Amino acid sequence: MVPAGSCGSTASRGRSGASGIGLSPQAQLRSADGAGLTVRVSPCRYGADVDVNHHLTPDAQPPFSRRLTSLVVCPLYISAAYHNLQCFKLLLQAGANPDFNCNGPVNTQGFYRGSPGCVMDAVLRHGCEAAFVSLLVEFGANLNLVKWESLGPESRGRRKVDPEALQVFKEARSVPRSLLNLCRVAVRRALGKYRLHLIPSLPLPDPIKKFLLYE
Structure with missing residues (x-):
């Protein structure tokens, strides 16, 4: 997988062989030919x-x-x-x-x-x-x-x-790292990467949700 160019919807570099069409979220993240790549935002947002x-x-x-x-x-x-x-x-x-x-x-x-x-x-x-x-x-x-x-x-x-x-x-x-940063890392690890996309639905104030999402 060779990320290059913009990640807005599709990032590619060199040949455009990997379009990601019809692939699973995981495959879209990893699909690539020798010099090209597809990286899509949506799979990341939905737990790929x-x-x-x-x-x-x-x-x-x-x-x-x-x-x-x-x-x-x-x-x-x-x-x-x-x-x-x-x-x-x-x-x-x-x-x-x-x-x-x-x-x-x-x-x-x-x-x-x-x-x-x-x-x-x-x-x-x-x-x-x-x-x-x-x-x-x-x-x-x-x-x-x-x-x-x-x-x-x-x-x-x-x-x-x-x-x-x-x-x-x-x-x-x-x-030493700040306690604030350590707490954010600890919370994200406790949630696990497969549940990070659910943070926006948590019953928390928006500033805290954005903080946990690094936004």
Whole structure:
């Protein structure tokens, strides 16, 4: 899945092979050909899964599920690689896991040597602007997963980090997060991503509902 262009109704880049017509919500989110993609807003709003399902079969359960060993199949990673902030935010609002964007187990030890170890790591490596980092912080990403000090000089030299983004990351990791933000993350996780689209129907004041929806 390669998010690019506008997410307003259909985002595409390169060839226009993936139209998403007749596909399930999940398929519409993931449908793509070699260089094109369809990402639709409606599936996200109605509870489609925005995390990668890495099970061998749809019904497979641990220990029969495969472990994620690369972020390159993850929608958040790809939208960051294309610097598509609109799609990146849409996926997070819809409940995408801000650390690995994956359902099921993750095997970070199996990641390719020198490859990003989490979504935040990928955002920084790809030189994304500070807004990407801020979004991950707001949506509760684990900042301790970024282990740059363990990389060799060669790996560090290949990075094209945005200075402002790096500064935002360092500041976020050096100070405790606000109780307000932690509460929002906790409430959203308690609801679960499949129920986030029901927040507008909760018997709560509109400002609180918008706060929970990051609107």
